[in-house]
Amino acid sequence: MKKIVFAMLLAFVVSAVAYSQEVPQVQLKNLKGKVVNSQEIIENDGKPVMVCFFATWCKPCIKELTAFSEAYEDWADETGVKIIAVSIDDARSTNSVGPFVNARGWDFDVYLDANGDFKRAMNVNNVPHSFLLDGKGNVAWQHTSYLEGDEAETFEMIKKVAAGESLKDEKKEKEEE
Amino acid sequence: MKRFLFLLVAFLSAIQLFAQKDGKNENKFNVSGNFQSDLQYYFEDQKIGAVAVDERLLSNSYANFMISYGKFSAGVRFEGYYNTLLGFPNSGGKNDGFGVPSYWANFTNDKLEVTVGHFYEQFGNGLTLRSYEEKSLGIDNAILGARVKYTIVPGVNIKGLVGKQRYYWELSDGILRGVDGEIQFNEMIKSLNESQFRFGIGGSFVSKYQKEDNPIYNLPNNVATGAGRINIGYSDFNLISEYAYKINDPSADNNYIYRPGQAFLINATYSQKGLGVILSTKWVDNMSLRSDRNATLSDLTVSYLPEITRNYTYVLQAFYPYASQPMGEWGVKGEFFYKFKKGTKLGGKYGTTITLNYSRVHNIKKTAINDSTPIGTTGTYGYNTSLFAIGKELYYQDINVEISKKWSKKWYTNIAYMNLYYNYNVLMGTAGHDNVKANIAVVEATYKITDKYALKGEVQAMFTKQDKGNWILGQLEFTMPNWFFTVFDNWNYGNPDKSARVHYFNVGFGYVKGGNRIQLTYGKQREGVMCVGGVCRHVPASNGFALSISSTF
DSSP states (O other): OHHHHHHHHHHHHHHHTTSOOBOOOOEEEETTSOEEEHHHHTOOTTSOEEEEEEOTTOHHHHHHHHHHHHHHHHHHHHHOOEEEEEEOOOTTTGGGHHHHHHHHTOOSEEEEOTTSHHHHHTTOOSSSEEEEEOTTSBEEEEEESOOTTHHHHHHHHHHHHHTTOOHHHHHHHHHHO | OHHHHHHHHHHHHHHHHHHHHTGGGGGTEEEEEEEEEEEEEEOOBTTTTBOOOTTSEEEEEEEEEEEEETTEEEEEEEEEETTOOTTSOOTTTTTOEEEEEEEEEEEEOSSEEEEEEEEOEEOTTSSSOEEOEEGGGTEEOOEEEEEEEEEEETTEEEEEEEEEEEETTEEOSSEEEEEEEEEEHHHHSGGGTTOSEEEEEEEEEEEEEOOOOOSSSOOOSEEEEEEEEEEEEETTEEEEEEEEEEOOOOOTTTTSOOOOEEEEEEEEEEEETTEEEEEEEEEEESOOOBSSTTOOTTTTBOSOOOOSSOOOOSTTTTSSOOOOOTTOEEEEEEEEEEEEOTTSTTTTTTOEEEEEEEEEEEEEOOBOSBTTBOTTOTTSOOOBOOTTOEEEEEEEEEEEEEEEEEOSSSEEEEEEEEEEEEOHHHHHTOSSOOOEEEEEEEEEEEEESSSSOEEEEEEEEEEESSTTOOEEEEEEEEEETTEEEEEEEEEOTTOSSGGGOOEEEEEEEEEEETTEEEEEEEEEEOOEEEEETTEEEEEOOEEEEEEEEEEEO
């Protein structure tokens, strides 16, 4: 019995992977204390959006966002991409996020997810974790952790999504080969 | 349970079949989830106090599955502990086993959100209520019940909830009822939408019901907690403050005294591009609230008292972590961020970021209620104090400077220096131990060999005459696309006991692809503590292999 359940569960999991993830509707706060809806903040006129989960205490997150920040202008010029940084800092440091980000000169839209509601809704295990959304708000690609130079792959993906190429089809084609 | 699982899987499969059949509607049906599994194989190592476990291998795992369809969503979580990893809350085996600890269904539209089942919630800064999960500490005090959130008009939000908290695989004895409301005037009043001046108020009320169970004392069945908060902003300046009050709530935390509790936070910030300043202060007096008055450690916490100190992540800086003291503390913090601009003398080609922070925490001044009753005597009012009556005993102090600089396309460095005072007895719950004064230095350098290959080196050193003496840590990490390899040694070279000058050597590697990550390490872990929100987890010494797999799908 247990085996059957697990087999079914596994089959379910495997086939579920083929499904696209959407951004659920969750309440967040912006740096001015305004309650915003997760589906509103990902509006970008049909162009791609990167949603990056981070925390002020997370060193790899800072490295990743610093790398993105340095390239942001070029990326935006070329693809129209918008980068959103979502802080999962809890009440200990929620109120420090604004000055922290501002001092670093990051030009991203920054939102606070103090109790991890959006993090949970997006199934994030650990930060940093970034999602690349296509123009329709579907998750086209995602990435966890930050290794030096990862921004190159990220930009490749952004360019593909901006050009309307489906990343999934490519995967399938590879599998079929 | 088996039947439940079977039904659940059948249900999920049916939905999926339906979704596949209706392939064009793929956008409507969404299935997602995540998974994480941490396994450790334990070897004995008497030198560091690491024990081998009877099971040899222990593991913590969880998986979440979520389905959404338009405005509806539902989810379920599986957790398995075969058996629980050492150091995680287990209360004598209560946590071991496999099951479905949480499930929920939700409806959300632009104004209304309704959740039934398990949910997490935070009112304000969490002083009156915070239900949350902190996997690294093994904390999950989700509430099982119902919650409604409603936006009356833009800027005016209310929420209400009722339920019981999760207690391992069971539920708390106590019932929680809570409401929270917030008004942001700049959103509510259209003419103020773009105003430089911002103003908002909020308030929350939480009531806990737990039947009185004490043969000696007359305890309150219902405990009420309330809080008010305010936020004021002008241009680049922000001020946030919250005050919470709790009626008498004799509990294991306060040694069953009848004194009411209170907490007060003020946080002021100023920032502009390239500059950030934060000043905060905090006052806490007898403010622990749990959904079971007899609960201890990390079990069933309702109030959340955020630490005012910085959350450090370098190993030796995090060696002596601060934990909020719910029974009484006063603290102050200052933080300063500055970025020297690109092209200036100190900024160089890429800019230099400097961070300064200082924090200091004291006890609060308590006086006896009369000459014959010692402070904190069970069954009495406990003690007297007044708001911001700061005591003489220093609990914690840190001064920290950190400078991050990118030198060129190839080189990046981060250096930090910290001076620390740590009241060991209060923060670790011991007696007669020397308080720790330490100086800690960290140098981290990253060299990019090519665009995608990099080498990171880290040296950390801690100098102290107390506790276990001096430590030095060296780490090397090599990263390439999708892979990382790391090796480090943390050496307690200055231990006054020469036979205890141990090397904590670790080696590991990992693979990352998309939302998936797998990591294998082998080595020794020193005994220590990890703290979040006044809750600490004692991490026992261990020696062995650790495997961690996580995936988001």
